[in-house]
Amino acid sequence: MPSVAFLTLGCKTNQYENQAMAEELASRNFRIVSYQDKADVCIINTCTVTGRSDKKSRQYIRHVIRSFPKAYIVVTGCYAQANPDRITQIPGVDLVLGNSEKNRIAEYLEMQGISRSSERKRASYLGRPQKSPRPQVFVEDIMICRQYDTLLVSRHARHTRAFLKIQDGCNHFCSFCRVPYVRGPSRSRKLYEILNEVVRLAQNGFKEVVLTGINLGSFGNDGSNLAKVIEAIPQIDGIQRIRLSSIEPVYLTKELIEAVSSLPKVCSYLHIPLQSGSDRILKAMKRPYTTGEYSRLIDRIRSEIHEAGIGTDIMVGFPGETDKDFEDSYEFCAKMGFSRMHVFKYSRREGTRAANLPDQISNSIKTKRAKELLNLAREQFSIFSNQFLGRRVLVLVERINDNDYLEGLTDNYIRTLVKGPDRLINEIVEVRITKIGAGYVIGEVSKGKGYRE
Numbered sequence: 001m002p003s004v005a006f007l008t009l010g011c012k013t014n015q016y017e018n019q020a021m022a023e024e025l026a027s028r029n030f031r032i033v034s035y036q037d038k039a040d041v042c043i044i045n046t047c048t049v050t051g052r053s054d055k056k057s058r059q060y061i062r063h064v065i066r067s068f069p070k071a072y073i074v075v076t077g078c079y080a081q082a083n084p085d086r087i088t089q090i091p092g093v094d095l096v097l098g099n100s101e102k103n104r105i106a107e108y109l110e111m112q113g114i115s116r117s118s119e120r121k122r123a124s125y126l127g128r129p130q131k132s133p134r135p136q137v138f139v140e141d142i143m144i145c146r147q148y149d150t151l152l153v154s155r156h157a158r159h160t161r162a163f164l165k166i167q168d169g170c171n172h173f174c175s176f177c178r179v180p181y182v183r184g185p186s187r188s189r190k191l192y193e194i195l196n197e198v199v200r201l202a203q204n205g206f207k208e209v210v211l212t213g214i215n216l217g218s219f220g221n222d223g224s225n226l227a228k229v230i231e232a233i234p235q236i237d238g239i240q241r242i243r244l245s246s247i248e249p250v251y252l253t254k255e256l257i258e259a260v261s262s263l264p265k266v267c268s269y270l271h272i273p274l275q276s277g278s279d280r281i282l283k284a285m286k287r288p289y290t291t292g293e294y295s296r297l298i299d300r301i302r303s304e305i306h307e308a309g310i311g312t313d314i315m316v317g318f319p320g321e322t323d324k325d326f327e328d329s330y331e332f333c334a335k336m337g338f339s340r341m342h343v344f345k346y347s348r349r350e351g352t353r354a355a356n357l358p359d360q361i362s363n364s365i366k367t368k369r370a371k372e373l374l375n376l377a378r379e380q381f382s383i384f385s386n387q388f389l390g391r392r393v394l395v396l397v398e399r400i401n402d403n404d405y406l407e408g409l410t411d412n413y414i415r416t417l418v419k420g421p422d423r424l425i426n427e428i429v430e431v432r433i434t435k436i437g438a439g440y441v442i443g444e445v446s447k448g449k450g451y452r453e
Contacts, residue, residue, distance in 0.1 A: 004025050009046055009077070010053065020152060020153050021045075046075060048077075050349075065093070075093055159398075165212050167219040168184070169184045188221040211245060212245045234264075234265040240428060249289050249293070281318050285354070317366030320359040330372060343373045389434075392446065394411065394430060395430075398426075
């Protein structure tokens with residue numbers, strides 16, 4: 001059997017698609033191995049959300065080629081969608097696939113003669129597959145894509161929480177963002193397909209599903225919306241938690257907030273991108289809300305969802321961001337009291353409106369501003385988590401970390417470390433929080449209910 005290894009960069013959606021490609025290949029007589037193994041085929045699933053992501057994607061491609069010179073090298077994902085010509089200039093790349101081609105990964109490999117059933121190539125699997133004399137490129141125009149490309153997943157390697165992609169694409173075209181150009185217009189999965197996949201995940205022992213998408217809140221298909229999805233999933237036996245990934249503010253409707261609040265299995269954590277706390281910068285970013293509207297939304301969520309954790313994305317250094325704009329953004333974030341903040345520096349992306357704006361900000365200023373917000377993020381996490389000090393919370397144990405602690409998440413996304421036996425992995429356990437750390441808490445597992453060492 002030809003062996004395949006994956007290397008994935010980027011978001012939860014990319015991770016989901018990686019698992020889906022792996023399962024599709026496994027069903028077609030490919031053997032999935034770890035990246036460290038000497039695979040016949042190496043697939044690099046790339047990201048292009050920032051300039052740093054582009055650079056990292058190129059570095060990973062070259063690293064894999066150097067490490068496995070005889071492997072057949074496939075590059076896919078968002079960087080491949082945006083820059084196929086640049087990838088073909090990297091010596092050693094054999095096949096470049098766009099995002100719309102991921103759901104046909106096995107067909108594309110078989111087209112190149114890489115399959116167990118191919119008589120012409122079978123003998124080569126005593127050694128390695130044939131390298132291509134020149135890269136083959138299959139990248140469709142994603143902007144004309146109107147149908148959701150179905151990818152199926154039944155498990156997640158090395159994960160106890162299952163990512164579940166239900167939406168793709170984005171229609172917003174914020175001035176700084178390249179994502180709509182590499183993911184195409186918003187399109188959604190059918191509800192019955194979503195529920196069928198949840199059943200498979202539950203049958204394979206997953207207790208938590210994380211709903212993901214490129215613009216998750218825009219989900220809508222056959223009269224269903226995101227609220228209806230999270231109302232349907234709890235009826236499936238075995239699923240104990242439903243978590244939502246990032247949702248844009250404009251999609252947090254009264255119906256959705258009420259669903260999160262009223263359904264016990266839905267986690268009380270929402271990640272709501274802000275991007276800037278300056279109304280002037282929000283307008284330049286083409287974000288469809290003001291800080292006043294955002295603030296009222298957060299107040300409504302906190303009034304309806306008990307002890308909700310609220311995370312956000314915040315950007316520094318957007319073109320034209322003055323010291324006053326940054327001060328406004330910092331003060332607004334401090335006022336909001338986020339439990340988590342993903343702070344990142346503006347990255348000039350070719351083809352976006354912001355790329356040609358005047359008054360681009362120097363990297364030194366971006367770094368200084370990012371550092372200030374990261375310090376604020378640590379302070380706010382400490383304030384949020386301190387309210388649970390000495391209290392008991394429920395934690396889904398995910399893994400054992402390098403320091404031999406069991407590690408997992410509360411429903412409102414507090415990363416928690418405890419000592420205990422590894423049989424507690426993938427169990428929801430009661431933990432008393434005893435100490436607040438930097439970005440995490442430490443606790444003690446309750447030893448009732450049949451607990452044994």
